[in-house]
Amino acid sequence: MARLTQSRSVTRAFVIALAFSLAGALVLARAGSAPAQNHPWIFWFAAFWTLAQALLVGIALSSFRSSMRQRQAERQLQRVARLHRSILDSAGPMMIACDLTGNITLFNPAAERMLGFRAADVVGLLLAQELFPESEMARVGDQLAASLTGTRTQPDIPGETAPTLLPYVRYVASFPASRVRGFEMRYRRKDGTTFPAMVYLSAVRSSAGTIEGLVTIAVDLSATRRAEHALRESEERYRDLFDNSTEMIATLSPRGRYLYVNPAWQALFGMDSAQFEALIGFESAFPPEVQAETAALFHKALHGVRVEHHPLRLQNSAGENVEVEASLSCRREESGPVSVRCIFRDVTQQNRRERRLRIQLIVSQIIAESTSLDEGLIHVLEALCGTFSCEFASLWSVDDAQHVVRPRIAWSAKGRSSDEFLRDTQALLLARGEGLPGMVWSLGKPVWVADIRLNTTMIRRNVARLNGYLSGWAVPVRVGNQVIAVVECFSRQFMREDPDLMATVETVCGSIGQFMARASQESRVRQLDRQRTFILDSVADGIIGVDSANRIAFVNPAAARMLERAESELTSHEIHEVLHTSAGCDAECAMRRAFQAGESASGQDVYFRAPARSFPVEFSLMPMVEEGESVGSVLSFRDISQRYALDHMKDEFISTVSHELRTPLTSIRGALGLLSAGLLGNVNEKATSLLRIAVANSDRLVRLINDILDLERMQSGRAPLTFRRIALDELVRQAIETMQPMAEAEDVHLAFEPMPVSIEADPDRMLQVMTNLLSNAVKFSPAKSIVRVVIKNSSDGATVSVVDQGRGVPADKLESIFDRFQQVDASDSRQKGGTGLGLAICRTIMHQHGGRIWAEQNGARGTIFRFFLPDRASITHSGEEAAHSYS
């Protein structure tokens, strides 16, 4: 505009000069005809005009040059403006300018992008505060204002400045125009969302330097913020990691001053960071016994040697033993070591666990591999010492019978002598509560001796000191609740009480207890085994054990002797092959069947020593059953050759005696019979009576001889039964028929209600029983009375009752009448012609059948004789019967 004004005034001056020049030329032309001398004023006029012309040309030239220059400047200006515009348009940061009233005067494309407004909607239309969240301008303004307090001068602020902009204007006014200051502010987008931005604020100043507006250049801080946040997070994480690490971490200066200690480190030593910082050296934090060691570690690390997992034993602030693995390394720069990193890892639990497992494993192995108790125990003591840094250990056995605890075994490490201590230990015999072992026995719990010198309980403390022992402990060995032994260990180092060690040792002592109990059981078993061997070796009976496959597993010397073969020759052979060699048995061989069935059996058999050399045996076979499974059998047998011979002799003798008794009796009985019958001529009445007596008694004598022989043979087992399935009712009927003549003679009626019963029995013997009972019943029944026979069948056998109405048997004789020669009345045998052996024979026969016989009173009058005959089939084939009963 100034340039335009300037150009117009130049043009006006030029027009005036041109008009003046034209006027001068006209004047000169009119006066040209007259000489100049005629008109002197013309001269002056021409001179003045010429001068004016020259001036005019000069002005015109100057004006032209100025206008040229101006145009050039304008072009320059336009170029700058374009540059500015393109800067504004392409700038990344948003640029916003406003005047002092707050009207926005500039809004670049970046601002459009960031805030979501179009420049056309903003410039001249919106106020600056509308680009910020509510009260944001006030908040930042307050901060800016606060930052200005104490500033020396209060710059002049134009009066039209909007109140909201006041602090900002003051702020920019407070520093030179050449400086730009930044601060953080939140902007609000068109959609209402906000974002943080770094705002650089500067003033628009007039040429006079007065502030006419404000310009902000703002950069979106969202991404930066995020990055910062991430960084902070990351730092937090590392800090958190260190602070929460269970590893103890410390950083030290090369001079050994603590620079950083994490909480775990602080907790270990029970000191805070400040206390550590006050320490003069790395090792100062440690207990005296490890200071030298830790100082050495520090120097090693400082000189570039990495210390890795160096084991250290410390006490923590609570006085507990802590085992750590120390790792130290040095951070170096070109100038030299910068710091020493120190990481301790607490391996107490791990070491304890490992130690516990190791010692338990060792002890288990020792126990498993030991052949003798003492050998095992000495190794266990050695292992305990090795694991727990002790040099002397002993085991004391509790002797309950003597009420003392006595040393059983002791172990001491090689090297420095423990002779005196060992000797004194072995010489001691302690009562309950006396000395260290007695105390542990009495308390039933471990005792720790931290310092032997101070322990008054320990009787051997002086000699222990003499051999250099400083501390020790003793632990009870229990089986169940009973203390059976005490283990004690001593060390030449001071050992602080370690409950965990005690717990481990107690576990080990549990194993020792089991070991000792097992050893004692084994010793008892061995003793029993010896006894058993002795018994088996010394018995006269042959004993053979067979396995489940019926192969010989064991043979006692008597069996080998009887079979005339070495024990080794017999074992692992099949039992039947050995005993029934060349017996030519088929599959039905009772012995083979008994072994195969795994049943018990007994009786007599013939075994073979060698082909064709047999000997009679009496045997007993017992199956061995373990948990319901047959694991073999035990056969015991005895050679009864001699008994056979004896029996044979006895039989011969009895046979001969019988024969020799019967021969004269035959003559007597025959002669008397013929005489009494009167066949040889008449005999008078008295003689006839006497002859009848003689006949009856000779008959009785014959019966007596028969009965005695019968009973003897049955009871000696030389009259074996011949079992057969019989119809019991038929047998009874047969007996009744046999006894019918006698019953008729006595006028006694024999009654029987038949009932079919099939049962296994020896028919001859059962008939003998039946006739015997009927004979007795008839003999003792009054005339016209009835003797009834009743059969009752049951699932397991049959019961036969013979019921009479005779004089009865007194209650106290119901049992004794089955004994030999025990009749109700001593005169019965004489009167009734009995032998006094009939019922004894019946009972023997019933026993041989596995049954029984007994007498009962028949109410007020008479007797009931009953016998029960078990059905052998029902015993062995009950299953089949049950099956039949369902079909």
Added chain:
Amino acid sequence: MARKILIIDDEEDIREVAALSLETVAGWDVLVAGSGAAGIAKARENRPDAILLDVMMPGMDGPTTFRELRAIPETSGIPVILLTAKVQAADQKRFSDLGVASVMFKPFDPLILAREIAQVLGWQEA
């Protein structure tokens, strides 16, 4: 015609009682011999209807005598009844296995001896 019975027994008393019994009760003719050898001779000579043979005899015992009798054609068909005081089961079995007609035991009832013999031999007249 009366039956002819030969009794072979070393005991004279028994021979006599038995003979008396059979003669008087059954009315049979009775021959007696005191030993196995004598008995065999008598049997060959007289061909009795039956022989009552004792078992325990000195020299030739009952079973041997029986086997001899069986071996001789003239006597091989004569039924033989053993009359013995040996009553044990084992003995009984041994005797009956010989193939004798029957085994009878001493002492016997003289009144029924003949009847028993007739019964086992299946004679009708008794």
